[in-house]
Amino acid sequence: MxxxxxxxxxxxxxxxxxxxxxxxxxxxxxxxxxxxxxxxxxxxxxxxxxxxxxxxxxxxxxxVLAEPGGALVSMHVDDIKASFDRLLELGATAHDPVTPRGGGFISASVVDPFGNLIGLIQSPHWAAAHA
Structure with a gap:
């Protein structure tokens, strides 16, 4: 689908x-x-x-939704720490710190200066599929 x-x-x-x-x-x-x-x-x-x-x-x-809702979309990055730090330097605020999730997956999230939640993920699956 x-x-x-x-x-x-x-x-x-x-x-x-x-x-x-x-x-x-x-x-x-x-x-x-x-x-x-x-x-x-x-x-x-x-x-x-x-x-x-x-x-x-x-x-x-x-x-406009009658009840709270939404989604976290995560962007693959090759170096999550560097990407997270760059977004903070540009004015984003940390939401979730850089966190190893097991199996080589690492995630983090920031809030952009406009209130949007942006996910970052260093995904070995994505990296292998795009090698």
């Missing part, structure tokens, strides 16, 4: 600041911004070996 991550959307009240921050994190400006004129409301990047789609949308478009 599921064939892969097609799009990850994060939300923010300050799209210009989030675009600048994630451009620093991802090392590139977004390839797609809407609207093309005026204040941006949506921006997309492609990143990683599979060119996964990462997007920011203005919080006015946030889906």
């Amino acid at each position: 599921f064939r892969g991550l097609a799009n990850l959307n994060l939300v923010t009240d300050d799209i210009p600041a989030a675009i600048a921050w994630y451009s620093s994190v991802l090392g590139a400006a977004p390839y797609f911004v809407r609207p093309e004129q005026g204040d941006p409301q949506y921006a997309e990047w492609r990143f990683g070996d599979d060119e996964d789609e990462f997007a920011l949308m203005h919080s006015t478009f946030r889906p």
Whole structure:
């Protein structure tokens, strides 16, 4: 049924600041911004070996749930400690510290400056599949 991550959307009240921050994190400006004129409301990047789609949308478009819900999406990184430290240096705050999980898996999470939870994972499975 599921064939892969097609799009990850994060939300923010300050799209210009989030675009600048994630451009620093991802090392590139977004390839797609809407609207093309005026204040941006949506921006997309492609990143990683599979060119996964990462997007920011203005919080006015946030889906509203009757009860709390959500998901933690973890991004594979080759050096979790260095990645975690870099995100902290860029202004994220630690949520879960770098933690070995067994079998070579290591995880951590941060909260970006816009309130989004971002997971990091150093996954031997992902690394082997993309070697």
